[in-house]
Amino acid sequence: MKIKIGASLLSWTTPNWTPESGHYAIKETAKNGFDLIEILLPSNMEFDATTVKKQLQENNLDAVCSLNLPKEAHIPFYPKEALTLIFKALDKTAQLETTFLGGVLHSGIGVFTGNPVTNQEKEIIINVLGEAALYAAKLGITIGIEPINRYESYVCNTASNVLEIINRINADNLAVHLDTFHMNVEENNFYDPIIKAGKKLKHFHITESNRGMPGEGTVNWDELFKALKAINFEGNLVLENFSSSIPGMQQAVSLWQTSPHNAEELAVGSLNFIKQKVFEYQT
Numbered sequence: 001m002k003i004k005i006g007a008s009l010l011s012w013t014t015p016n017w018t019p020e021s022g023h024y025a026i027k028e029t030a031k032n033g034f035d036l037i038e039i040l041l042p043s044n045m046e047f048d049a050t051t052v053k054k055q056l057q058e059n060n061l062d063a064v065c066s067l068n069l070p071k072e073a074h075i076p077f078y079p080k081e082a083l084t085l086i087f088k089a090l091d092k093t094a095q096l097e098t099t100f101l102g103g104v105l106h107s108g109i110g111v112f113t114g115n116p117v118t119n120q121e122k123e124i125i126i127n128v129l130g131e132a133a134l135y136a137a138k139l140g141i142t143i144g145i146e147p148i149n150r151y152e153s154y155v156c157n158t159a160s161n162v163l164e165i166i167n168r169i170n171a172d173n174l175a176v177h178l179d180t181f182h183m184n185v186e187e188n189n190f191y192d193p194i195i196k197a198g199k200k201l202k203h204f205h206i207t208e209s210n211r212g213m214p215g216e217g218t219v220n221w222d223e224l225f226k227a228l229k230a231i232n233f234e235g236n237l238v239l240e241n242f243s244s245s246i247p248g249m250q251q252a253v254s255l256w257q258t259s260p261h262n263a264e265e266l267a268v269g270s271l272n273f274i275k276q277k278v279f280e281y282q283t
Contacts, residue, residue: 003233003235003236003237004235004237005035005036005271005274005275006029006035006036006038006237006238006239007028007032007034007037007239007267008037008238008239008240009022009025009039010240011028011239011241011266012024012025012029012246012263013025013246014247014249014252015252015253016042016252017039017040017041019048019051022039022052022055023055026056026059027055028264028267029061030059030060030061032267032268032271033268034061035061036061036063037056037062037063037064038063038065038102038236038238038240039052039063039064039065039066039096040067041065041067041089041092041093043067043068043070045089049092049096050095052096053096053097056096062098064099064100064236064238065089065092065096066103066146067085067086067089067101067102068103068104068109069082069085069103069105069106069107069108069109070109071108071111072108073085073108075108075121075124075128075155076117076120076125076155077108079127079128082108082128083131083132086105087132089101090135090136090139090141090143093139093141094139094140094141099140100142100144100203100236101142101143102144102175102177102202104146104153105129105132105143105145106125106147106153106156106162106165107125107153107155108153109148110152110153111153112154113154115154121155122165125155129143129145129165129169129174130169133171133174136173137171137172137173142173142174142175142202143173143174144176144177144202144203145162145165145166145174145175145176146177146178146203146205147159147178147186148179149185150185150186151185158187159176159194160193160196163196163197163200166200174200175200175203176200176201176202176203177204178194178201178203178204179204180205180207180209180219181205181207181211184209184218184219189223190219190220191223191227192227194230195227195230197231199231201233201235202234202236204233204236205238205239205240206240206241206270206274207239207241207242211241211242211253212259212260212261212266213269213270214241214273221273221277225277228281229281237274237278239274241270242255242259243259243261243262243266244257244258245259245263246263
């Protein structure tokens with residue numbers, strides 16, 4: 001398995017990108033021994049890619065990007081707005097000279113109709129993501145689509161939901177981006193979705209069932225890493241766990257319980273846990 005282990009912007013700061021918080025997150029990610037940082041792009045696209053690229057180089061750190069569509073870019077309601085935003089995110093990703101944009105790119109987080117996704121809505125999503133894939137291909141970028149739980153979206157909740165969209169678009173640069181927190185709610189287990197995604201799986205958010213330290217919750221890590229080995233996973237394992245020690249994090253991600261670990265303890269402990277699991281299942 002060829003794996004890079006990363007930390008999210010959210011490992012160190014709230015989701016609201018600022019030049020100061022972003023620089024801090026880059027320095028902390030590098031200092032604590034990660035291979036890369038996942039930069040959650042702000043939906044307003046106020047992001048100085050030239051400066052950030054320089055900061056990454058100074059810290060000898062790789063990067064990938066992600067974008068979570070906001071309510072005002074919910075694809076079935078606002079396809080033009082969504083496509084414009086995704087194009088801007090792809091441009092920022094290209095300016096950083098990185099080749100992956102992941103995240104919740106199928107729908108606006110927190111938007112519901114009160115019904116399951118319709119075939120008409122799926123067609124709109126397929127058309128938008130198909131255009132996005134064509135544009136991304138010109139930039140040499142792979143787009144990873146992340147399914148999330150039923151309390152945050154009605155569109156894509158499982159790996160199978162995402163694979164249906166990818167298979168219908170049939171673009172080589174569309175990939176699956178999974179997240180253990182959401183899988184713990186929606187999937188029957190941690191093995192089968194990984195096997196089903198196979199080589200389409202390029203990016204993984206790693207967190208415990210309670211968004212805390214891996215190994216202290218209910219995620220079946222052995223099942224997960226056994227599946228990664230079975231598909232010879234080549235991609236990124238990126239921490240997306242949160243600590244209430246970060247000012248504003250509780251409000252930003254509904255983390256109402258006090259975390260037993262501060263941000264650095266959580267990041268370093270998680271990194272060591274992942275390294276151990278990768279070692280166990282590579283040998």
